[in-house]
Amino acid sequence: MSSGKHIICVGHAALDRVYRIEAFPAAPTKVRALEHIESGGGMAANASVAIARLGGKPELWSRIGDDAAGAGIRAGLKAEHVDIRYLQAFEGARSSTSAIIVDDAGERLIVGLRDTGMPSDTSWLPLERVKEASAVLGDLRWLEGVRAVFSAARKAGVPTVLDADLGAREALDGLLKLTDYAIFSAPALREFAPGATDAERLGHVLSFGPKHAGVTLGGDGYAWREPAGEGRIPAFAVAVTDTTGAGDAFHGAFALMLAEGRSAAESARVAAAVAALKCTRLGSRAGLPSRRELDAFSGARA
Numbered sequence: 403m404s405s406g407k408h409i410i411c412v413g414h415a416a417l418d419r420v421y422r423i424e425a426f427p428a429a430p431t432k433v434r435a436l437e438h439i440e441s442g443g444g445m446a447a448n449a450s451v452a453i454a455r456l457g458g459k460p461e462l463w464s465r466i467g468d469d470a471a472g473a474g475i476r477a478g479l480k481a482e483h484v485d486i487r488y489l490q491a492f493e494g495a496r497s498s499t500s501a502i503i504v505d506d507a508g509e510r511l512i513v514g515l516r517d518t519g520m521p522s523d524t525s526w527l528p529l530e531r532v533k534e535a536s537a538v539l540g541d542l543r544w545l546e547g548v549r550a551v552f553s554a555a556r557k558a559g560v561p562t563v564l565d566a567d568l569g570a571r572e573a574l575d576g577l578l579k580l581t582d583y584a585i586f587s588a589p590a591l592r593e594f595a596p597g598a599t600d601a602e603r604l605g606h607v608l609s610f611g612p613k614h615a616g617v618t619l620g621g622d623g624y625a626w627r628e629p630a631g632e633g634r635i636p637a638f639a640v641a642v643t644d645t646t647g648a649g650d651a652f653h654g655a656f657a658l659m660l661a662e663g664r665s666a667a668e669s670a671r672v673a674a675a676v677a678a679l680k681c682t683r684l685g686s687r688a689g690l691p692s693r694r695e696l697d698a699f700s701g702a703r704a
Contacts, residue, residue, distance in 0.1 A: 407661035408459045408534060411654070412551045413446030413541035413565070415464040415479070415489065416498035416514070417471040420646065420685050425505050441685045442478035443500055445541035445565050448647045448686045449654030451482045452676060455690045458658045461485040461535075463527060463547060465520050467495035482687070488528065495520050508642035508681060516543070524550040533558035536661035539653060542570040545577075552580035563657045564612075566590050567649070578610035583666065585616045585656065587649055600625055601632060614666045618649050618677075624670050635670045638678035638703065647686025652677040675700050 422437040442451070450460035462484050466472035468491045475497055479486050496517040503511040524546050532538060532554040540548035540562070552562045564581040566574065568590045578584055584607050586594070595603035600617055604627040607615035616626035624635040655676035659669035676691060679699055683689030691699065 406457065406459055407536040407658060408461065409450075409453050409537050409539060409654075409657050409661060410461050410463060410532060410535045410551065411446040411450040411453070411539045412463045412544065412547050414444035414498065414543035415442070415447035415462065415466055415475050416444035416500055416516075417441075417474050417478075418443035418500045418502055418646070418686060420502045420504060420644070422504045422506075422644070422684055426503070426509075426511070437684060439685050439688070440474070441687055442475055442482075443502075443647065443686050444475075444498060445543060445567065445650050445653075446539065447475070447479060447484075448650035449539055449541075449565070449657070450484045451479070451687050452651045452654030452680075452690050453658045454483045455692055456655060456658055456676070456696065457693045458661070459485070460654075461488065463488045463551065464490070465495070465544060465547075466491050467497040467517065467520075468493050469495075469497055471497035471499050478687075488526075490526060492521050502646055504644045504646065504684065508645050510644065510646050512646070522546045527551065529554040532560060535560050537561045537563060537657045539563045539565065539657040541565040542567060542573070542577075545570055545573050549573075549577060549580070552577065556580050561660055563653060563660070565649070565653045566594070568593060575610060578607065578612055581610075581612045583614045583616070583656070583660065584612040585618065585653060588617055588619055591617045601627060604632070616666075616670065618652055620645070620648075624652070624674055626666065626670060628666065633667055635667070635674050638675055638699075640678045640682050642681045643689075644684045645681050648677040648680050650686060651680040651690055672696070672700070675703075
């Protein structure tokens with residue numbers, strides 16, 4: 403069933419070129435690709451596609467270059483029914499691209515290129531529209547944009563979900579004060595927060611003000627803490643083809659479930675299922691499920 407919830411996603415959009423190989427070589431050499439695809443990527447952009455597949459109404463606020471890669475990014479998002487009115491193409495800028503090498507175990511090596519000269523100005527963002535959203539999701543690839551949108555969301559009482567991956571360590575303190583749901587990758591949590599255990603690290607994140615702090619742990623599932631308690635969601639067992647974009651899928655599904663009124667624990671359980679299904683196909687988007695596919699998968703494992 404389509405929820406139609408309006409989610410604003412702010413941050414990174416990219417074009418991915420994905421190559422599947424049998425195994426990573428022990429030393430530099432020539433390796434034959436078993437499969438190759440080119441598709442859209444980027445944390446916020448992938449999350450927006452996950453939301454659209456599940457019946458939500460995502461809107462991506464992001465920056466690209468006026469180049470061939472940017473045209474590919476735009477076309478891919480449009481085909482997925484993501485609202486791209488505020489996907490801004492800047493003259494002379496280069497769109498983000500990534501080369502992703504995936505082995506038969508689903509592990510990957512990502513080589514990404516981002517234009518460090520991409521304009522960071524936020525004056526063109528329609529911040530007055532934030533109050534119309536059911537939730538806002540942001541990553542750390544456009545700090546000025548996420549900070550502006552999260553500030554507007556806080557004033558409007560719109561819940562915010564932060565995709566906290568590696569990078570921008572120095573900006574996290576301030577962003578967490580504007581964040582309701584802070585969801586870290588495992589490496590990012592261990593880089594940012596002191597503590598001997600993930601539970602201690604998540605407690606440190608809560609000290610900045612979020613109502614929920616969580617960490618995605620791949621095959622070990624999802625761990626979270628709130629002021630009133632903590633929990634863990636196990637990962638769903640699937641045949642893994644490619645883990646690229648699993649975290650993005652998790653964040654998008656989590657934000658949509660929150661917007662639909664589910665608890666954080668319920669939202670995480672659904673998000674874990676969406677992330678698992680994503681891993682069954684090559685690339686960050688091919689495996690993203692429709693709502694019907696998600697319900698069938700979850701029902702079979704109930």
